[in-house]
Amino acid sequence: MTDTLTRTDLGAEAARWIERLARVSEPGPGVTRLPFTEEHRSVLPLLTELMESAGLGVRMDAAATLIGRRGGPAGAPTLLMGSHQDSVRQGGAYDGAMGVVLPVLALRALGDAPLPFAVEVLAFADEEGARFPTALMGPRALAGTFDPAVLDLADPGGVTLRAAMEGFGLDPDAVAGLRRDPAGVMGWIECHIEQGPVLEAEGEALGVVTAICGIERHSVIWDGEAAHAGTVPMALRRDALAAAADLVLAVEARARETEGLLATVGALKVLPGVVNAVPGQVEMTVEIRAPDDAVREAAGAALSARAEQIAAARGVRVAMRRTYAQPATPCDPRLQDALAAAVRAVGGRGMRLASGATHDSSAMADLCPVAMLFLACRDGISHNPAEYCAPEVMGHAVEALAALLPNLERS
């Protein structure tokens, strides 16, 4: 059935839907569509129209996940696909929304061709956490990892998640009942823009995700001695910023020399922070990401040890404390292979890469095997009005999904 529409046609159709969805936004640059808002309410009929155009039966669950279902043989398991409807503030048009559009277009392209399983395309309400200090409610509800305590968290305007859901016509207490039986779920496949520059740099439209990186964050506080920059000789200084600079470069060097490791000093503050004073204190962050938790943990430990060495050598004190840690989510090897084969079948290399960012897939992994297809984006830009994925790339992805589904073994 994919023969009936060219890649250009499929890409153009995807771009039309992305454009229609992007118009449903708060005023201002880019797309701002937060969960349980007027914009969220307005996007649901559009997504319903999209899903129904592929013959899907559409309903919304108690977590405001819009679900478009294509039935399968009696007793057959269900393959879940999709992504999220929401955006960050002044974000892009592709992040999330594209992951709903593409599988629907692939199912439409497949038409009546029988599949040995059912398929559901999910549009989750809140992946970004841009309104409430929590996120991923939809997939967590399905996986049975939803914590009802988050219902009491409030947005910056003081509205609790519970109140926002009730205002949206939902029963918050029904979320706990959405848990799916893993036996009935074949797996989860999510399409997403890469949000990075790797595929573009490689000249590839599509990439298969190996894992969603684990993340750890550290707070580092250097205590030296503030001093007059004109009166304290170099040999008598205990310069907190020079010590911090040593660690900034050690963080970078560790990541450069370690396959798959990302490490970043993103924030750094200097006290007293004036031109004529030797810095007495520096506060900085270290963030480490890797698809392999052992690699990440080893880097965290090595950099903590390095900080101690730097402090000892410079006569300053350091307190490096891990403030956050989230393990990696490996993607299912069989689904990865199937996805890579589908990408190759439509002319790609089936290149593998890790995801540095968190996705709905991170939470879905608690329910079932997960896989992700990354699409090249322009200049690696995301969470920004300039976010862009070429129609040709999207058409390529629809073809790959349409090639994947008939070849996916029921499991």
Added chain:
Amino acid sequence: MTDTLTRTDLGAEAARWIERLARVSEPGPGVTRLPFTEEHRSVLPLLTELMESAGLGVRMDAAATLIGRRGGPAGAPTLLMGSHQDSVRQGGAYDGAMGVVLPVLALRALGDAPLPFAVEVLAFADEEGARFPTALMGPRALAGTFDPAVLDLADPGGVTLRAAMEGFGLDPDAVAGLRRDPAGVMGWIECHIEQGPVLEAEGEALGVVTAICGIERHSVIWDGEAAHAGTVPMALRRDALAAAADLVLAVEARARETEGLLATVGALKVLPGVVNAVPGQVEMTVEIRAPDDAVREAAGAALSARAEQIAAARGVRVAMRRTYAQPATPCDPRLQDALAAAVRAVGGRGMRLASGATHDSSAMADLCPVAMLFLACRDGISHNPAEYCAPEVMGHAVEALAALLPNLERS
């Protein structure tokens, strides 16, 4: 006459005067005595009492410099000594005030012993520039380098220097007429706490200043590319903070390997400055000080070149711009030697060291040969309520000055 009082007595007397003067302060920790304020007005009778106790004739000039004069033979030149009455906000008791107390006590110790020159002890109104965005009016007036345009500068409360002076009973337009004839001035000798840790580390009470360091300051702006810390591989990053860290360490290394050079990165700001973003921009300062202008200028040029190399190697842009430059003030070799001989005569080593900070001497050098005697302070702390100079050290300095004066050749 120094025989009549022991070093302990002289130090105790100095400490008593320092304590009396320190009580004349705005409320709050330490000493806050700004020019042309009630505190300034209140300190003048005390300083007058101090000067008159040594038989000096006291007057105040149009720049509010309090002048205590000991006459000399007819037609003899005048040796100027002293320092400043004002403090920074919440500063210490010794900075400035001690430089007025010690020469007066030395003259008192000398008693009627004849000198072949007149001596004036000066207490300048404003060295720190803590109230108005200008400083050194008193010595600049004497040297003929006073710029009347600064009279229109205002303090944070909107009061101009002109208005403040008028409120103090002064005629601002008379300041220009204070210029001294260099032929009548033998030189300027200033006692000051070191404000650094060198003498204390050397176990010396007194040191002779070789030069007041020249200073240059640079603004450095690094433009890299802000990026998601999870999605951009190390090889594709253009991290402004890593580039800045390279320069922080290069600045330190240059100073460590160059005799007499001080170089400091005191301020550094990171944008966007969040834990999960590769820094896109960093603004930092570089300050360089040296007693030798050629050494300082060479360091500035070398570090600018190094910044360009770092930028090129990292694919970021850098703009390093010199925002300030002030040449060094060499101290007079003959006065230095005389001061060192006097220090040795009272048991010190006559150690030489540069001054990293600016002093009244910096401006007096435009009028006459200058010299400075540094006194060891505790832990190198200054501009702070904890500033402290031991009575023993002050007594030592009074003895050195009393030993110096009779041996100073009239020139």
